[in-house]
Amino acid sequence: MNEIEKYIVPTGDPFADIGGYAIEEFAKRYPNENIMGLISKVTDIYVDKWDAKINPFFLNSKITQPAFKADKKKEETAKYFQSLLDKTATHTFGFCRITGEKTELYPAGRDNSILSGSGTFVNFHHTFEPGIMLSKEAIIRFHFVPIACELLQGRIAVIQSSDNELTRFFTQDKVSKNLSNIGANISEGILKSDCRSPGTALFRFIDKAVADKKAQKSSSSLTLYHFTNFGATPEVKIYLIPSILFEFYNFTQNSKYKSQWNRFVSSYYFNNKEYKGAKFNPETNEIEWATKKEEQKIGEKDYQFWSNRIYTKLINDQSILREIRLWCIEKQFDFEIVKTYQVGIRNMKIETVNKIDQMADLIFKMNDADQIKKVIKTLNSAKSGYNLRRFIIRDVVSKNYEKNPEDEPIVTVEEYTKYLFPDTSSWSEMRDVLLIAIYQRLHEQKLSIEIEDESSDEEGFETEEE
Incomplete structure (x- = not known):
């Protein structure tokens, strides 16, 4: 040596x-x-x-x-x-x-x-x-x-x-x-x-x-x-990207998902110090900012260094499902990204995600456009796990039995207790995943339904100011 x-x-x-x-x-x-x-x-x-x-x-x-x-x-x-x-x-x-x-x-x-x-x-x-x-x-x-x-x-x-x-x-x-x-x-x-x-x-x-x-x-x-280390009160803050988050981010940068993920993330950049009120335009991939005196368009090579709500939530171990749900109302977002995020980062069981995906398929088979709109409204207005459980039993399980009595039940007792509503499960995350799955089928089938997202269960979020 x-x-x-x-x-x-x-x-x-x-x-x-x-x-x-x-x-x-x-x-x-x-x-x-x-x-x-x-x-x-x-x-x-x-x-x-x-x-x-x-x-x-x-x-x-x-x-x-x-x-x-x-x-x-x-x-x-x-x-x-x-x-x-x-x-x-x-x-x-x-x-x-x-x-x-x-x-x-x-x-x-x-x-x-x-x-x-x-x-x-x-x-x-x-x-x-x-x-x-x-x-x-x-x-x-x-x-x-x-x-x-x-x-x-x-x-x-x-x-x-x-x-x-x-x-x-x-x-x-x-x-x-x-x-x-x-x-x-x-x-x-x-x-x-x-x-x-x-x-x-x-x-x-x-x-x-x-x-x-x-x-x-x-x-x-x-x-x-x-x-x-300066002054009378030296201080350190520690921010962590654990290996599972590192792996998830690498997954989102796969060529199949990169464009959708990056456009979604781009909609949550902000710079309140210099460009307060600026809005992201997903069609041009630019952030637009206007005042009475001027209009300005900021490209990704510049705004990619701004603060970002999604990144902040990810490193703080907060769910980004609400942001994905709101984005999916108007934009297509590969459900595989949601599945990977929920299973890898949020510890949702793969069986739970698959069952939710299966229920979304059934909802589309059993309902026309007007009925799907009512389903979305019901899910968006759910304020508790009770409301969601009532919806699944009444509008999914019972309705499927009435229309297809010879078929296997869409949700068994074991699946209901073990995967949909175990003690460790978050009902709001399950509701959001179901809504996202429904929204994606609307995009895939090119169905246009006016949607008003009424849910407001967002946890407190403190922005990182420059």
């Missing part, structure tokens, strides 16, 4: 891993530099190009110390890291909290690590230690984190994956963009994200990774850490 390789071994800590991959990128660009040389290179960027504006990462560090001039910042930073490398800094011996290795340990606080607590309050740390005790390798990794991050909604954002190659890809992308901007003399600080919300940032990262053929494992998960 050469000098640089020990800084790249994954640890599971998001900041240490991203810092390690940033070191790897710097080593590729400066192959003749040792680790101290790389530290000096990135320090020069922070001080000379960014005017030492890395406060969201390190509070009262050698670089952010306002009493120091530029040369002093670099000199003191180099002196500190050199003392770690030659082991002259005060240290103890034990196991590093991050790497797990038995080695020399140095105190890490808010001045040289991220979200680790302050060394001022010794009772915060185990056995009254002056800080979290880390190896020099871990502390050095942290020093490279700012060059591998981006600024999102005024806070730092980093993405870590269960697939180390995706974490490496995120880091490579940010380091490359930062160095490119620095080379073009347009970098004034931490890289600013094009995205307006964490949800959008996560899904755009998946798109980029898939386009670059980096996202090969459908079982990967993604975690976005959204934080600041």
Whole structure:
């Protein structure tokens, strides 16, 4: 193992891993530099190009110390890291909290690590230690984190994956963009994200990774850490795309479903700061915005970075069935997407979805257009599980028996209790899936029925403002 390789071994800590991959990128660009040389290179960027504006990462560090001039910042930073490398800094011996290795340990606080607590309050740390005790390798990794991050909604954002190659890809992308901007003399600080919300940032990262053929494992998960280490109240928010959601999103980007899914998602982008009241036009795939003075059309290459209601609900584990149902009133939407979403993400039994689909078929066989309109009105006005159960028994099971007494029952007692109305089932989700199945048959059969969606069972939703 050469000098640089020990800084790249994954640890599971998001900041240490991203810092390690940033070191790897710097080593590729400066192959003749040792680790101290790389530290000096990135320090020069922070001080000379960014005017030492890395406060969201390190509070009262050698670089952010306002009493120091530029040369002093670099000199003191180099002196500190050199003392770690030659082991002259005060240290103890034990196991590093991050790497797990038995080695020399140095105190890490808010001045040289991220979200680790302050060394001022010794009772915060185990056995009254002056800080979290880390190896020099871990502390050095942290020093490279700012060059591998981006600024999102005024806070730092980093993405870590269960697939180390995706974490490496995120880091490579940010380091490359930062160095490119620095080379073009347009970098004034931490890289600013094009995205307006964490949800959008996560899904755009998946798109980029898939386009670059980096996202090969459908079982990967993604975690976005959204934080600041600055001021009296450092805070971090964590947004997760679990592997099942990652897999579902990859499914929606299959050529068979991609167009329908993306158009549906596009109808829920919003930018209240600059384009309040803008509306999506599904025919042109553009967002239209008008004021008394001007009219503007925004294309997907621009609005794809806005906040999006669907992405926010997905990462918050909230159902998007209501949005799909409303969309399906006027637009065709492959039922296979709904089935995959309900079974994979919402944990609905496949037997339940199949039975609902079967009931939708029967409803169309037993009813004409006017009667189907009444069915839709009845389902939309259902306010409880009782209303839905009454509809299924009266308008599906009983009606089928009256018209086809020789046929097998559409719903058996076992199916009714085990799949349609088990204790863990959400009646409203079952109702929505049935309505979506009915709407899709209307589109397939080109039946035009005036529909007024009266249901209003939406849970509270807080928008992510930029």
